[in-house]
Amino acid sequence: MTTVSTPSRRPQIGSVAALVLSFAMALGTVASASAQESPSCLSPDPNHWPAPAKPYFMVVFDTSGSMTQPVAASNSCGFPNDRLGHGRCALRNMVKTFTGLAHFGLASYAAAPSGCSGGTCYAGCGYASLPGDAAGDSCTGGCGAEPVPGAANSSSRAGANILVPINQDNALAPSNLVDLLSYDDNDCTASKELFASGCTPLNGALRDVYRYLSDQWTAPGGGPTHVSPLTSTVNGERACRSVNVILITDGDESCDATADAVAAAQALFNGFVRNGIAWSVKTHVVNFAGGSAPQTNAIAAAGGTGSSLFATNEAELTAAIAAVLTSANKAEACDNLDKNCNGCTDEGFPHYANTGQTCCAWATAPQRNTCLNNYMASITVGDPDGNLALLPCTTFSQQTQPSSWLCFNPGESCDNIDNNGFGGIDETIVKCGSPPQCPTTEVCNGFDDDCDQSIDEGGVCGSCVATPEICDGCDNDCDGIADDGAFAPIACGSASPVNCDGVRSCQPPQVVAPGGCVPGGGYGACNNSPQAESCDALDNNCDGIVDNNVPPAQCDPVGSTPGLIYGGTSQCVKGQTQCAGGTFVCAGGALPSAEVCDGIDNNCDGIVDNGATGVGQSCGLSQAPCAAGTTACVGGALACLGGAGPQPEVCDGIDNNCNGATDELPLADAPAAGQSGCWSTPGSSCTHGGLTWDPPAGATCTGNGTLTQPCNRGSLACDDGAWACQMAMAPSAEACDGVDNDCNGSTDEGGSLCGGSLSCQNGLCRP
Numbered sequence: 017m018t019t020v021s022t023p024s025r026r027p028q029i030g031s032v033a034a035l036v037l038s039f040a041m042a043l044g045t046v047a048s049a050s051a052q053e054s055p056s057c058l059s060p061d062p063n064h065w066p067a068p069a070k071p072y073f074m075v076v077f078d079t080s081g082s083m084t085q086p087v088a089a090s091n092s093c094g095f096p097n098d099r100l101g102h103g104r105c106a107l108r109n110m111v112k113t114f115t116g117l118a119h120f121g122l123a124s125y126a127a128a129p130s131g132c133s134g135g136t137c138y139a140g141c142g143y144a145s146l147p148g149d150a151a152g153d154s155c156t157g158g159c160g161a162e163p164v165p166g167a168a169n170s171s172s173r174a175g176a177n178i179l180v181p182i183n184q185d186n187a188l189a190p191s192n193l194v195d196l197l198s199y200d201d202n203d204c205t206a207s208k209e210l211f212a213s214g215c216t217p218l219n220g221a222l223r224d225v226y227r228y229l230s231d232q233w234t235a236p237g238g239g240p241t242h243v244s245p246l247t248s249t250v251n252g253e254r255a256c257r258s259v260n261v262i263l264i265t266d267g268d269e270s271c272d273a274t275a276d277a278v279a280a281a282q283a284l285f286n287g288f289v290r291n292g293i294a295w296s297v298k299t300h301v302v303n304f305a306g307g308s309a310p311q312t313n314a315i316a317a318a319g320g321t322g323s324s325l326f327a328t329n330e331a332e333l334t335a336a337i338a339a340v341l342t343s344a345n346k347a348e349a350c351d352n353l354d355k356n357c358n359g360c361t362d363e364g365f366p367h368y369a370n371t372g373q374t375c376c377a378w379a380t381a382p383q384r385n386t387c388l389n390n391y392m393a394s395i396t397v398g399d400p401d402g403n404l405a406l407l408p409c410t411t412f413s414q415q416t417q418p419s420s421w422l423c424f425n426p427g428e429s430c431d432n433i434d435n436n437g438f439g440g441i442d443e444t445i446v447k448c449g450s451p452p453q454c455p456t457t458e459v460c461n462g463f464d465d466d467c468d469q470s471i472d473e474g475g476v477c478g479s480c481v482a483t484p485e486i487c488d489g490c491d492n493d494c495d496g497i498a499d500d501g502a503f504a505p506i507a508c509g510s511a512s513p514v515n516c517d518g519v520r521s522c523q524p525p526q527v528v529a530p531g532g533c534v535p536g537g538g539y540g541a542c543n544n545s546p547q548a549e550s551c552d553a554l555d556n557n558c559d560g561i562v563d564n565n566v567p568p569a570q571c572d573p574v575g576s577t578p579g580l581i582y583g584g585t586s587q588c589v590k591g592q593t594q595c596a597g598g599t600f601v602c603a604g605g606a607l608p609s610a611e612v613c614d615g616i617d618n619n620c621d622g623i624v625d626n627g628a629t630g631v632g633q634s635c636g637l638s639q640a641p642c643a644a645g646t647t648a649c650v651g652g653a654l655a656c657l658g659g660a661g662p663q664p665e666v667c668d669g670i671d672n673n674c675n676g677a678t679d680e681l682p683l684a685d686a687p688a689a690g691q692s693g694c695w696s697t698p699g700s701s702c703t704h705g706g707l708t709w710d711p712p713a714g715a716t717c718t719g720n721g722t723l724t725q726p727c728n729r730g731s732l733a734c735d736d737g738a739w740a741c742q743m744a745m746a747p748s749a750e751a752c753d754g755v756d757n758d759c760n761g762s763t764d765e766g767g768s769l770c771g772g773s774l775s776c777q778n779g780l781c782r783p
Contacts (some may be wrong), residue, residue, distance in 0.1 A: 053418060057360030063609040065364075069357040070185050071118045071258035071344040072245060074229070076176060076221045077107060078265045079124040080158070082306055083212035085266070091330035095202050099266050099305060100212045104200035106333035107210075107264075111196045114341050119245070121182035121228075122196055125221060126160030126175045126236075127214040132204035135677045141204065143213035146177060147237035152271030158214020159271035160224075161236055169279035170272040175220020178233050181242035185257070203675060217271040218263065218315065222280035222299065225261050229297060230288040248291035256357035258344040261299045262337065263315070266306035274311045281319035296320070300340045302327060350423030361418030368415065368422040369437030373429040375409035384408045384420070391424070412437055430454035450508065450542075451560050463488075471533055480531025487522035489537020491530060498534050500525040508542035509558050516558035518544030553598030568592040573605030580608060581622040588620035615652025625649040637662060642674035667705055669737025679734050686734075693718035693729035694741035704732055705739035712746045714759070723747065727759035754779025 056064040083100040093108060095101035111120055126146045133140035148161035150173075160175035180195045199210050227233050234241040247253040261284060269277045287296035299319025303312040305328045312324035325340070327333040348355045350365040376387035387408040395402035407426045414420040415437050428435050430445040431454070447453055448467035455467040464471050471489060480494040487503040499522055509516040520539040528534050546558040551566045570590040572580070582588045591605030608620040613628040628649045635656035638644040645659030662673040664684035671678045685705055686692075694702070694717075699710025702717035715721040720729055730744030747759045752769040756762060763779075770781035 053360055057363050060364075061607060061609070062364065065360055066358045068345075069254040069257040071260060071341075072121075072182050072185075073118055073260050073262055073341070073344075074121040074123060074178075074182060074225050075107065075262045076123045076225065076264065077103065077210055078216065078267070078304065079127065079211050079213065080216040080267060080270075081213050082216075082267050085306065087305070087329050089329045089331070093202070093330075098212075100210065101202075102330040103264060103266075103304060103333060104202065104210050105330045106327075106337060108197060108200040109330075109334050110337045110341070111193065111200075113338070115191070115193050115196075117345060118341060119183045119185055120180075120192070120196060121178065122180040122199055123176045123178045123221065123225065124210060125158050125214060125217055126177055127158035127211075128177060129204070129207045129209070129211045129213070132207040132209070135203040135205045135675060135680060137202055137204040137209055138211065139204075141207065141211065143211060145214065146174075146235070148174075152215055152217065153273065155215035155270035159217045160220040162220075169276040170219055171223060171276075171279070171283075173217065173220035173272060173276070174224050174227075174236065175217025175271060176224035176233075177235065178224065178228055178242055181228075182245045184245040184247070186252075205676070215270045216265065216267045218265060218269040219272040219276035219280045222261065222263070222277060222284060226280070226284050226288070226297075229259065229284075229295070230290055244290060246290050246293070246295060249293065253291070253293060254357050254359065255293045255295075256354055258346075258357070259295055259297045260340070260344060261297060261319070262302065262340055263299055264302045264304055264333070264337075265312065266304040268308050268311045274314065277311075278314050278318045281315045285318065285320040301325070302333065302336050302340075304328075304333060352419050352421070362421070362423060365423050366425075366438065368410065368425050369412050370407055370410040370422055370426040370435065371412065371437075372431055372433045372435050373426070374405040375426065376406050378408050381419070470535070471538075487538050488533075489523075489535070490533035491528050494530045496527060496530050497525050498528045498532070498537050499523060506539060509544040510555060510560075513554045513556065515545040515547055516555060518542045551595035551598060551600055563595040563598065566595040568594065571600070571602035571605075573607055574602055575607055576605075580620040581617065582620070584617075585615070585624050586617040586620045586622070588617075613649035613652060613654045625652065628654075630654050635659075637674045639671070639674040639676060641670060641672070667734035667737065667739055679737060683734060687732050691718050692732045694732050694744060695729060695746060696741050696744040697746050707732070707739045707741060709741065712759075714747075722761075723759040724756060724761050725759070726755065726757075752776035752779060752781050 054066060056066065059065065083098065083103065085099050087097050087099060087102050090097055091102045091105040093101075093105035095105050114120075126149065127143055128146065129138070129141045129143050131140055131142045132138060145158050146160060149157070150159060150162040150165070152159035160173055162170060162173045164172035179199055180192055183189055183192045198208050201209070203209065224233055228242060229244050229246060232241055232243045246259070249255070268274060281299040284297040284299055287294055289295070298321050299315065300321045301312045301316040301319070301324035303309060303324045303326045309324065309326070316322060316324040325336040327336045346355050348363060350362045352361060354361050376390070378384040378387055387406060391402055391406040394406055404426050407422065407424055410420065410422045415422070425438065426436050428442050428444045430442055430447070432441055434441045445454065446467055448455070448464055456465045458466045458472065458474055480491070482494040483492045485493045485499070485501045487499050487501070489498055491498045503522040505519040505521045508520045509518045511517050520542050523537055523540050526534045526537060542558070544558055547556045549557045549564060549566050551563055553562060555562050557565070569592070571593045573589075573591040576588075580588050582590050587606060588608055589606040591602040593600040594603045609618050611619045611626060611628045613625050613630060615624060617624045631647055631649050631654070633647045634644045635647045636642065636645045636659045641660060642662050643659040645656045647654050648657045650657070662675075665672045665680060665682070666685040667679050667683050669678060687704055694704070694707070695709045695711050695715065697710050697712055700708040701710045702708065711717055711721070712723065712727070714723045715727070715729065718729065720727065726745055727747050728743075728745045730741040732739055733742050735742075748757045750757045750764065750766055750769065752764050754763060764776045769776045774781040774783060
């Protein structure tokens with residue numbers, strides 16, 4: 017009896033390389049059969065697979081006036097604790113984290129700031145609607161133009177201002193990261209920052225995104241024109257790319273009806289055709305602390321995303337946006353689809369046939385899906401392999417096609433046929449006899465028909481009926497002795513090789529119950545001379561199978577070059593020799609790839625992270641006094657070393673935070689709230705930032721104390737790189753002028769304010 021190990025009937029991710037290589041060796045025509053996809057799709061090395069098409073996201077950020085509402089918690093960026101500050105911080109974190117995994121664009125509502133005072137937000141800023149602005153149903157200002165007021169669902173409304181277009185998924189295209197970050201860096205230089213002013217045109221914003229993605233968008237008043245990033249198949253576009261809108265709103269539609277915004281999201285989801293490709297755009301809605309859940313849920317449902325997400329501060333908003341972005345980056349699954357949109361189907365999974373045994377017949381793709389769904393439903397904890405008979409029938413030709421190959425192992429039937437196209441003929445079946453045969457129902461014939469190592473068990477022989485004695489370990493003639501007779505030896509083994517040629521002799525008679533059998537009776541073992549199996553196309557161990565159980569040995573993988581280092585921190589893995597046709601072939605293993613900074617010797621030269629991609633590049637800020645550093649590989653991760661980083665801004669005439677402005681607010685060494693008072697009197701009782709003074713009698717370091725008008729404390733201010741006291745008024749000697757010069761609460765007191773015989777009357781010296 018021979019037992020052959022069984023590969024799992026489910027896809028085995030950990031052994032993908034060996035499985036795919038064995039599969040390619042068995043079929044020999046995999047690459048040509050699936051020529052509609054790149055041959056690299058069938059490589060066992062993930063480094064050879066094409067890169068996935070990155071998702072597109074147009075972020076529509078709420079810039080309505082209600083974004084100034086306060087938020088109780090603080091945010092990680094140090095921005096103001098209102099909805100606008102928390103929203104800008106969350107958007108900044110999102111762009112910095114996910115740029116490289118997706119491409120982003122940014123739009124505000126149909127208004128724009130102007131006249132902002134330098135980098136300080138939002139000092140001196142004015143806000144104006146975009147040209148052509150039309151009043152909304154319940155709000156005026158920032159609703160955007162509506163060229164055709166009578167159009168169904170206000171479909172002509174233009175309520176967006178596209179600030180940064182989506183970068184096309186092209187390795188040669190420059191990154192738009194700097195532009196995106198310039199709108200959420202809390203720096204209003206050139207009036208370039210997300211703001212809070214005007215209405216909430218959800219419908220109009222989504223309509224403008226539709227115009228942009230389906231063709232192009234031109235800013236009102238003859239501004240820039242942004243063309244859709246969606247190109248054609250000829251230019252490398254993939255129709256499976258995920259295209260999305262993230263609508264962040266803290267309120268409900270205030271320019272048109274909510275139904276209009278729902279219709280706008282539905283129009284995006286219904287999609288459009290551009291350059292011969294049909295696109296459907298999903299709308300993800302984030303209700304940021306102020307919107308009505310039924311209304312934002314209705315927009316999300318029409319946009320194909322189920323329901324809106326809810327957030328009240330930066331942390332929750334960041335988590336909501338991250339959940340949206342993560343859902344768009346799909347991992348490949350074995351489902352005959354290009355799940356991750358890289359032009360390859362089911363890369364990394366073994367592919368099976370299913371022939372010559374009970375299976376689910378199909379002729380169309382929906383019928384095949386029904387077969388697979390029924391099979392998946394049959395999988396339980398008690399039966400983790402499920403009902404294999406429900407798997408779809410799959411020919412050897414279909415096994416090579418991405419649309420029809422099978423990722424579940426249907427197993428083998430004992431029929432001397434390779435049913436699953438993977439691993440050989442009947443490789444999982446236990447056979448018995450000589451030559452080995454498939455198990456059958458046990459009958460009374462002196463043989464182990466069902467291969468359970470028992471002969472004629474289960475009462476198959478009933479009451480003993482005498483027959484001529486034969487050498488089978490049973491009492492055929494019912495005399496209570498098994499194998500009592502003269503039996504000539506019989507040939508056994510095989511003529512080639514010669515060590516397998518032998519004879520079997522009948523074992524000595526044994527006493528049994530009449531008609532009974534003795535385990536292990538009958539002819540004994542073959543007296544040939546089995547030898548250890550070797551890879552020579554011969555059955556050296558005389559078990560009826562050529563070249564089986566030849567011990568594997570490590571070998572250099574196919575395609576390897578001399579001098580590679582294996583084991584330890586090396587990425588390279590030795591293959592295992594397999595005997596095929598009397599010769600050894602090397603299967604499996606892992607080959608080198610370009611060195612990256614990950615703590616692994618990717619190029620297998622014995623050195624970890626040497627010459628890693630990205631090392632030695634400039635990093636960090638180079639705006640003085642900051643100095644750029646250089647990227648280095650430290651502990652398996654890229655780090656920016658050297659240079660000088662930004663510091664908190666203080667009043668010293670130096671641009672400490674390296675943002676191009678000197679001594680701008682807020683200043684780290686500014687006085688605490690309520691402690692900015694000062695006096696211009698000399699002394700050293702009171703100090704701040706190198707400035708010293710004494711308060712006048714009756715006053716404190718920061719307050720008027722008992723002093724009355726016109727005396728008044730001044731204010732500490734940063735002036736030309738140093739703290740100075742401005743606008744302080746201290747007491748002076750009382751004079752006859754109708755003023756409380758000494759600030760003691762009395763006016764013109766004292767008897768010697770006037771000379772001679774004059775006296776002070778109503779602020780004047782009189783006789």
